[in-house]
Amino acid sequence: MQNPYLPIPVVVSKIITEVETKDIKTFRLEFLNKEDEANFKYLPGQFAELSLYGKGESPIGIASSPTQPGYIEFTVQKAGVVTSTLHEIEEGTHMGVRGPLGNSWPIEYLEGKNIVVVGGGFAFTTLRSLINYMIHDDNRKRFGNITVIYGARTPGLLIYKDELAEWQKRSDINLNVTVDKGDASWKGREGFVPTVCKEVAPGSENAVTVICGPPVMIRFTLPVFFDLGFSKENIVTSLEMRMKCGIGKCGRCNVGNKYVCKDGPVFTLAELDKLTKEY
Amino acid sequence: MEKRYIKKDSLNGRVKKMAEAGLVYAPVKDGDNVLFQVLTPGMEPLTAYANSKNAPKNFFFPHTEKLMKYTRTEKGMAFSGELAEAREAVLFGVRPCDARSFVLLDMLFDQEKYRDPYYIARREKTTVISLACIHPPYTTCFCTSVAGGPTDAAGADILLTDLGDRYLVEFLTPKGEKLEAHFSGDKAGDEADARKQAIAAQAEQEITSRIPAKEIKPILDVNFEHPFWNTIHQKCLACGTCTYLCPTCHCFDISDEQKGDDGIRLRNWDSCMFPLFTLETSGHNPRPTQKERWRQRAMHKFKYYVDNFNAIACVGCGRCVMYCPVNIDIRKIVTDISKL
Numbered sequence: 058m059q060n061p062y063l064p065i066p067v068v069v070s071k072i073i074t075e076v077e078t079k080d081i082k083t084f085r086l087e088f089l090n091k092e093d094e095a096n097f098k099y100l101p102g103q104f105a106e107l108s109l110y111g112k113g114e115s116p117i118g119i120a121s122s123p124t125q126p127g128y129i130e131f132t133v134q135k136a137g138v139v140t141s142t143l144h145e146i147e148e149g150t151h152m153g154v155r156g157p158l159g160n161s162w163p164i165e166y167l168e169g170k171n172i173v174v175v176g177g178g179f180a181f182t183t184l185r186s187l188i189n190y191m192i193h194d195d196n197r198k199r200f201g202n203i204t205v206i207y208g209a210r211t212p213g214l215l216i217y218k219d220e221l222a223e224w225q226k227r228s229d230i231n232l233n234v235t236v237d238k239g240d241a242s243w244k245g246r247e248g249f250v251p252t253v254c255k256e257v258a259p260g261s262e263n264a265v266t267v268i269c270g271p272p273v274m275i276r277f278t279l280p281v282f283f284d285l286g287f288s289k290e291n292i293v294t295s296l297e298m299r300m301k302c303g304i305g306k307c308g309r310c311n312v313g314n315k316y317v318c319k320d321g322p323v324f325t326l327a328e329l330d331k332l333t334k335e336y
Numbered sequence: 337m338e339k340r341y342i343k344k345d346s347l348n349g350r351v352k353k354m355a356e357a358g359l360v361y362a363p364v365k366d367g368d369n370v371l372f373q374v375l376t377p378g379m380e381p382l383t384a385y386a387n388s389k390n391a392p393k394n395f396f397f398p399h400t401e402k403l404m405k406y407t408r409t410e411k412g413m414a415f416s417g418e419l420a421e422a423r424e425a426v427l428f429g430v431r432p433c434d435a436r437s438f439v440l441l442d443m444l445f446d447q448e449k450y451r452d453p454y455y456i457a458r459r460e461k462t463t464v465i466s467l468a469c470i471h472p473p474y475t476t477c478f479c480t481s482v483a484g485g486p487t488d489a490a491g492a493d494i495l496l497t498d499l500g501d502r503y504l505v506e507f508l509t510p511k512g513e514k515l516e517a518h519f520s521g522d523k524a525g526d527e528a529d530a531r532k533q534a535i536a537a538q539a540e541q542e543i544t545s546r547i548p549a550k551e552i553k554p555i556l557d558v559n560f561e562h563p564f565w566n567t568i569h570q571k572c573l574a575c576g577t578c579t580y581l582c583p584t585c586h587c588f589d590i591s592d593e594q595k596g597d598d599g600i601r602l603r604n605w606d607s608c609m610f611p612l613f614t615l616e617t618s619g620h621n622p623r624p625t626q627k628e629r630w631r632q633r634a635m636h637k638f639k640y641y642v643d644n645f646n647a648i649a650c651v652g653c654g655r656c657v658m659y660c661p662v663n664i665d666i667r668k669i670v671t672d673i674s675k676l
Contacts, residue, residue: 060418060453062403062590062601068411110406110413111594113601137617151412299616301590304450307606308587308636309614312622313560314643319450333560335632336622 061304064108064153065093070128072148077213080135081179082144083120086154087128097157099123100164101186102295102323105156106303107131107139109146115139116300116318119157120182122189124196129154132182132216158303159322162187162267163293170265171201173258175278177208177250177270183295184269185217192230204259208235208250208274212243233257251277261286267293279326289326296322296329296336312336338513339524340505347496347503351381351428354518359425361395363388372427384498386473387431387653391583393441395427396458400604403454403590408597422457426515428465433479433651435466435491437583443645444586454603463511466492470539476654478545478667484651486539487532494519497532504528547667548674549638549648555676556639560631564676568669569630571662576607578656578664584637584649587613608632634669 071085084107088094099119106114115137121130135144146152162183172191176184184207191200205224209215215234224232235246235253246253250270258266258281266282268275275294282292298310298317305319313332315321324332342350354360355375362381363370369389375381406415442459445452469477469486479485489495493512497504504524507513579585589606592599606613609629615621623629641649650666657665 059451061450062453062603063418064404064415066415108413110408111592111599113592114590140617146412149411151409151414153406153413153415297616298622299614301588305447306444306450306452306586306588307590307603308608309606311632311636311640313635314640335628 062155062302064106064114064155065097066090067129067152067154069146069148069150069152072146075132075216075218080144081132081216082135083130083132083216084143085121085128085130086152089151094127097129097154099129099157100161101190102162102183103157103159104183104303104322105129105131105154105158106300107133107143108153108155109139109142110152112139112142114155114301115143116158116303118183118186118295118322120185122186122193124190124193132179132185134179155303159318160320162323163325164190167191167265167267168199169201170263171259172203173254173264173266173282174203174205174207175250175254175266175268175270176206177274178210178214179216180269180271181207181216184267185220187267188224188230189220192224192227197229201263202231202259203229204231204233204257206233206235206250206253206257208237208253208270210237212236212240212245231257249277250274251281254278254281258282258285261288261291265291265293269295289330292326293323294326294329296324298336337509338507338516339528340507340519340521341499341502341524341528342505342519342521344498344500344502347383348381350518351375351383354426354428354515355381359423360428361392361425362428372429375428381428383429383467385429387434389581389655391434391437391581391653391655392427392430393434393437393583393586395425395462396438396455397441397445397586397588397605400602401454403601403603406599406601408594408599413599418453422454422461425462426465427462429467430464430492431469431653432466432486432488432490432492433477433484433653434583435464436479436484436488436651438464438491440584440641440645440647440649440651441586443647463493463515464491465494465496465512465515468495468497468535468539470498470535472539472543474654474658475544476657476667477543477652478547478549478654479652480540480543481545481547481549482648482650482652483550485536486543487536497535499528499531499535504532545652545654545667547670549650549652549670552638552670552673553642555673556635559673559676560635562676564672565627565631568634568664568672569626572609572626572630572664573662574609574611574626574629575661576609577659577661578666579607579609579633580605581655581659583651583653583655608636634666634673638670638673
């Protein structure tokens with residue numbers, strides 16, 4: 058019987074400090090055993106439990122895309138015991154990964170549709186996975202127009218800056234990066250995410266919005282998409298809850314009768330409407 | 337499946353004999369309590385007792401257990417694999433309510449997608465011998481309200497029913513049949529069924545607590561925000577006694593411990609009654625007060641489990657009613673919900 062509680066051994070092959078406050082880093086992990094890599098089949102939107110010596114586990118969304126073979130990536134904010142320790146480690150460290158866990162962004166449903174990706178702050182990680190997945194040569198033609206609206210409070214808090222610059226050059230993705238407040242060197246857009254969405258979002262016809270961000274951003278952005286005629290079935294988001302087992306048994310991350318770890322983390326607004334608001 | 341009679345006064349000796357041959361957990365007297373313990377020479381297994389203080393779920397889902405161990409290496413950590421601790425065992429003297437809890441826990445731990453190897457290994461290697469309640473012991477017993485019954489066989493591999501002068505032994509599963517040699521006796525015919533039915537009917541009649549547990553699911557479906565939830569938690573101390581004694585409560589925590597270069601990952605019982613259960617690193621808590629935690633407990637047992645597994649996650653043993661230090665009574669809660 059496969060043991061869903063056992064982590065897979067990995068080595069940290071690369072650490073990137075993403076933001077000027079230095080509290081968000083991306084960790085690239087490579088599998089120590091090649092067969093583990095082959096077995097780790099995932100889709101954008103899924104997460105995994107990261108394991109550190111003596112500290113325990115922390116559930117983190119997978120920031121890399123399955124179209125990037127050889128490694129998986131996690132972008133982690135320094136917050137609790139595990140993530141703070143993670144921020145102290147160096148490249149070459151051996152640690153554990155348990156997953157992939159949870160459902161994914163609804164890839165099949167997204168196919169053939171125009172996709173609007175809306176991200177705020179550090180909650181851009183599994184959205185980045187989705188974007189890289191969709192714009193990969195093998196997949197790009199399966200999706201319609203791709204519009205991305207990504208915002209952070211300041212330019213220094215934007216993550217994946219190199220990648221954003223590359224996407225900016227592409228003609229098959231409409232990237233809109235915004236900051237709440239720019240600085241002297243900032244030449245890009247200033248403004249809150251909901252305002253930018255109002256300006257650049259396409260019509261709701263044959264379109265799906267995938268949105269992830271702080272609650273306040275989501276609260277003010279949703280009405281923009283409702284006004285554009287997006288139905289609740291076509292607005293998709295991802296929930297976070299305190300988790301332990303990640304497989305729907307330990308009993309803490311349920312919203313109504315659904316477990317965020319097992320039945321989520323991805324839900325449409327229509328699905329969330331049927332659940333209680335306990336998250 | 338086969339049925340037999342054994343002499344009433346022979347049961348105790350048979351259980352002790354089984355304990356000589358292998359690992360047997362049985363109810364024994366421990367101070368003022370009855371607890372399930374490993375039966376060792378000199379100990380007397382109880383065959384006539386009300387019910388154990390603790391539910392016997394811990395033999396499949398221990399209070400604390402190692403999920404794995406690992407070692408610190410120069411480069412970080414290396415996993416040393418899982419620890420298999422399951423041994424062949426007999427769990428003797430389980431009351432039907434508690435035996436039924438095993439069936440309910442199986443639904444969660446033995447799901448198609450994620451099977452829990454620790455729980456399942458113990459389940460597979462343990463033979464459950466149930467002891468029917470001829471006279472349901474407590475006024476707080478309400479098994480008949482939650483799809484159980486005092487002489488029910490659910491969850492048992494062998495069911496023993498006291499017929500007055502002798503026990504009726506029913507071998508219910510292949511696992512139970514393997515213990516057949518320990519229960520040698522006269523073959524029981526169809527007359528045993530009639531006798532048992534009469535006893536079962538009498539036992540069921542003796543259960544005085546009846547609550548509308550099966551009727552409240554549609555009410556819970558639409559009353560998540562009802563002011564009723566402001567009332568039940570107010571005297572709750574959040575001690576967690578109800579969840580620890582509950583045969584079906586299964587929530588757990590996973591934590592790591594380290595000593596020198598050796599680390600272990602443990603799973604420990606946890607409780608939805610505790611504030612830390614859902615507290616997130618950010619400080620946000622989706623169940624911030626005891627109100628939400630009590631609502632979760634009631635909803636999980638009488639709605640969510642029904643939604644997910646088509647079964648109420650309560651066996652009517654009454655332990656939470658008996659041992660709650662502030663007398664919160666799940667029977668009253670269920671009854672009040674039925675009137676919302």
